Amino acid sequence: GENVEQHPSTLSVQEGDSAVIKCTYSDSASNYFPWYKQELGKGPQLIIDIRSNVGEKKDQRIAVTLNKTAKHFSLHITETQPEDSAVYFCAASMGDSNYQLIWGAGTKLIIKP
Amino acid sequence: DGGITQSPKYLFRKEGQNVTLSCEQNLNHDAMYWYRQDPGQGLRLIYYSQIVNDFQKGDIAEGYSVSREKKESFPLTVTSAQKNPTAFYLCASSLQGTQPQHFGDGTRLSIL
Numbered sequence: 623g624e625n626v627e628q629h630p631s632t633l634s635v636q637e638g639d640s641a642v643i644k645c646t647y648s649d650s651a652s653n654y655f656p657w658y659k660q661e662l663g664k665g666p667q668l669i670i671d672i673r674s675n676v677g678e679k680k681d682q683r684i685a686v687t688l689n690k691t692a693k694h695f696s697l698h699i700t701e702t703q704p705e706d707s708a709v710y711f712c713a714a715s716m717g718d719s720n721y722q723l724i725w726g727a728g729t730k731l732i733i734k735p
Numbered sequence: 736d737g738g739i740t741q742s743p744k745y746l747f748r749k750e751g752q753n754v755t756l757s758c759e760q761n762l763n764h765d766a767m768y769w770y771r772q773d774p775g776q777g778l779r780l781i782y783y784s785q786i787v788n789d790f791q792k793g794d795i796a797e798g799y800s801v802s803r804e805k806k807e808s809f810p811l812t813v814t815s816a817q818k819n820p821t822a823f824y825l826c827a828s829s830l831q832g833t834q835p836q837h838f839g840d841g842t843r844l845s846i847l
Contacts, residue, residue: 715833
């Protein structure tokens with residue numbers, strides 16, 4: 623079946639440095655790509671999303687890039703802060719369903735002080 | 736404040752019992768979803784509902800049942816047929832499909 627691969631599974635960066643998380647999807651019909659942040663014991667929270675007609679989107683310290691030809695998309699966090707520590711998930715819409723998302727396995731981001 | 740409320744936060748089930756997890760939203764969203772989250776894995780879709788009185792199976796529907804009698808409510812029943820029910824269950828809603836999904840804070844189900 624269709625899947626989304628997410629790397630790395632754990633990422634440790636120094637406070638103030640940048641963090642990049644990458645995802646690769648298999649369904650060429652996917653057209654919606656959200657990123658979620660999940661803190662311990664809580665539900666995921668949408669932090670940014672991108673649609674297939676756009677190559678890049680920014681929101682303050684967070685940006686997402688999409689390469690449809692290569693079927694991969696990435697999350698970039700600049701000037702990382704301790705509160706950025708969390709698990710981050712990428713997802714891609716299932717091409718034949720407007721309602722189903724295929725999820726990556728998650729990246730645990732650790733910000734070292 | 737608008738949002739999604741899941742209850743209870745922790746739930747314990749005895750062998751052979753059915754249990755029902757509650758999910759209520761006041762965002763006026765048409766679509767609602769139930770996911771299961773296991774350690775080290777992404778979210779897996781159990782059921783989703785596009786509108787009231789309609790729902791579809793996701794990837795792992797076996798051993799679960801849902802109902803959607805009201806727009807704001809989408810309860811999930813974990814039946815005794817679900818042999819490995821211990822997990823973190825997340826409910827979400829969206830205005831429509833391929834719109835951002837908003838999540839509740841989950842229910843952690845354990846077996847006694």
